[in-house]
Amino acid sequence: MSLKKINIGVFGATGFVGLDLINILSKHPNTNILYLCAQKNIGKDIKFFDKRIKKKLPKITKIKSVIFNELDLVFLSLPNGEAQRIIKKFGNFNNLKFIDLSADFRIHNPKDYFKWYNKKHFSINNIKNSIYSISEFIKKDIKKYKIISCPGCYPTSIQLPLIPLLRQKLIKYDNITIDSKSGYSGAGKSYLKRFTHKNFYNSIYAYSTFQHRHMSELDQEFLKVTNKKVEYSFNPHLLPTFRGLLSSIYLELRQGITVNKILNTLNKEHKNNSFVKVLKLNQEIGTGNVLNTNNCEISVCKTNQPNKIVIFSAIDNLIKGASGQAVQNMNLLYGLNEGIGLK
Secondary structure: OOOOOEEEEEEOOOOHHHHHHHHHHOOOOOEEEEEEEOOOOOOOOHHHOOOOOOOOOOOEEOHHHOOHHHOOEEEEOOOOOHHHHHHHHHOOOOOOEEEEOOOOOOOOOHHHHHHHHOOOOOOHHHHHHEEEOOHHHOOOOHHHOOEEEOOOHHHHHHHHHHHHHHHOOOEOOOOEEEEEEEEHHHHOOOHHHHOOOOOHHHOOEEOOOOOOOOHHHHHHHHHHHHOOOOOEEEEEEEEOOOOOEEEEEEEEEOOOOOHHHHHHHHHHHOOOOOOEEEOOOOOOOOOOOOOOOOOEEEEEEEOOOOOEEEEEEEEOOOHHHHHHHHHHHHHHHOOOOOOOOOO
16 A cells, blocks of 8 residues: 555544544554544534543544545444444445444344344444454454444454354354453443442443343344354443453353364464454463553353353453454454554
8 A cells, every 4th residue: 555644534523432442543643633523612623522642633624624535544433323424424425434323224124223223223224334353253354345334342253263263163053151241441431320239339230131132133243154053142341440341251162172183273363463462271360451552352261060161351342342453353354454543
């Protein structure tokens, strides 16, 4: 690729994800940020919201003030439903691409989108122009698409270890238990309105225990690699910490499969994925090593039952689970080294 910089707009600039995204992009050598958009705080400097951002950037503006033919790429960090409307209205600019961090293009079937999000999809014709983009799994295909749909933070942490094992039929497709714990930033800036339980900052909170919206992504992506229904339970929790996510995945091995086979498969799968580190067998793990990075750490551990194992997967929910993966996808989309701006 030439040294010409990518002209960028960030819509949803003042949310937790938007601010992390701008912080990363402001240091990226191949980007030129032309627009920062939000619904409120028009005319304010982005540094007012995040002191980490040192570069002089455009002041916050409304989306209606954007001149779209000046842009190569728009990052959409908006509430569910908004990206569809924007892409439907402005997606006809030939060279303009979109990286969406909402759920709007994660689900390929609009009926399933309505089922899980209780919203009608307003840009059905654009679904075919989108790709569900966990960076490590779509490197060869991403350039073909106009809309890059970034996964949720929980599904990212779960699929990086689980998809390779499902694909190679090393584990049983039933009786999988996924227990995930995230920092409260994963709930967005309105977390205190959504979660009103007592002692929020001093307690662990289980929520969406019957079904969580991110299960729609997991169902869809598991089916792609197995062609069969994968039976699992998924239970998310909020922790009294701002960022970080740890998923614990309890699995039953197929007959003849050993824990070393699982470990070797994950090592082979992620050998060339610089942001994924598979730890030694039975290694203890937490989120401390991955905070404020685009890394994922995976630990495969034995349990006291010979045919059962647990896999731990740790990420930063705001970076590898959102903004960092979005930038990684941008690098892949434009033929750059996928680690530029992220290490």
